[in-house]
Amino acid sequence: MTEDRKMLEPMATVVSVVLRILLAVAITGVVVSVVHGSWGGFSVCIADELSSSSATPGGFAAESGAQVDSIPRYCAGEPDAHLRILDALSSLPSSLLLISGLYLLHRFFRGATREGVYTAPTASRLRLVGWWLLVGSLVVAFAEANARAALLAALASNVDFSAGTVLSMWHFPYLAVLTGLGVVTFARITRQGVAMREDLEGLV
Template sequence: MTEDRRMLEPMATIVSVVLRVLLAFLTAGLVYSVIHGSWGDLNVCVTDESATSSATAHSFTPESGAQVDSVPRYCAESPSAHLRLLNELGELPSTLLLISGLALLHQLLQGAAKDGVYTARTASRLRLLGWWLLAGSLAVAIIEGNARAALLAALAKGEDFTAGAWLDLWAPPYLAVLTGLGLLTFARITRAGTSMREDLEGVV
């Protein structure tokens, strides 16, 4: 499998290093929270990107033919545990999806280097990564959008936690969805190539 291992570099090494660095930072953050007896970010803020108005501050002077817009940003002075939880739900899922996706990619690359690129096991791992990225990115976008909408409703007067507010703050993960679909396609191609190779080996 030396040739397969060579084909997977330098991607396999880069993914391994990045995954270890991210896990180290995550572990350090958890240890820091335990030592200081606190959790969550004390700076809880949310930006209402759906509401814009023309800025009148003299410190923001546009060029001729340009206009400055102001976007309201709400911050809690002394955030409660509930607000800190909403703030974490608006940011943490993306980090967890990134780390878990890198872990699956690392498992895929290591397994392909060991078992071979054109194997049924490699195709299964590729399909798992595709489904994880496809479903996970959609779930993360929904969770974070709802959390930001709930946080905005808690900090801004006149804002309610509604489906419309969630849609205004929801960022569809187009690239992640397309990448997941692409991985599922390549998983089918890999499985078909594996079957063809097994058939040829059987004939020989």
Template sequence: MTAGLISSVVHGGWADVSVCVTDDSATSSAAPAGLLPEPGAQLGSVPRYCAENPGTTLRLLNQLGDLPSTLLLISGLFLLHRLLQGAARDGVYTAQTASRLRLLVWWLLLGSLVAEIIESNARAAVLADLARTADFTAGTWLGLWSPPWLAVLTGLGLLTFARITRAGAAMREDLEGVV
């Protein structure tokens, strides 16, 4: 994604980039022509808006819809690499390993929330630009926002492991002091 954005800016290849957004907040039970559900089944439709010739602002907003998650992934992998290197060098049950783990967890927890907020705002701005019925409001943003529950729950679980590692480090220091 980031490489695509840089390539588009450097080479000027924005002419063939399509900008589309799906309005997940607006659903309809009206069946499009030719699609008939079986008795007892319901057919729903979700509108998808695409720009024919998007401008620079719309293209940047579209790229902003994916960029924060990509940056969070890259930075999270960097912090994970530092954690694993430090654990291999210093040991698993050390205060440094516990603090590195806690830093990684908080970075991913808060970063996933911030990334989703930025991305949903960018999608709401694109939707407001492409749809006559949508405005860039808090209601539109909330309709497009999906909380990163998996990241939050995983982060909370990993915080527990960081506490266990910190307790293990304290017990290791006590044991080294006794022996």
């Protein structure tokens, strides 16, 4: 499997190192928060991207022909558990998707190194990475949009939690979806190539 290992480098090593670094940072952050009890002490803020004003804020001067817009930002100085959870849900799912995606990618590289690149299990692991990225990015984007909309509705009296607010907060993950579709397609091609190679080996 030496040739297969060479084909997978340096990506396999980079994924392994980055995954370990992210896990170490995440575990350290959780431990520090628990020991110091800082998780409940920070302020919760969100910008109302749905509303803007052309009134020039004090202290900000625009060049001739340019305009400064004001976007309100709401902060809860002493947020309760509900607001802290909404604030966490507005960004934490992306981090979890990144770490879990790197783990699946690391698992794919490790299996490909051990069993070979052109094998059915390797193609299956690659397909799992593609579907995880494709479906996961959509779910995460929608979940975070819901959390941001709920947080804004809780802090701004002129904003209601509604489908329109959620859709306005939702940013479609075009790159992640296209990448996921590409990986799924490549996994299908790889599986087809594996089947053709097995047929040829059977004939020989």
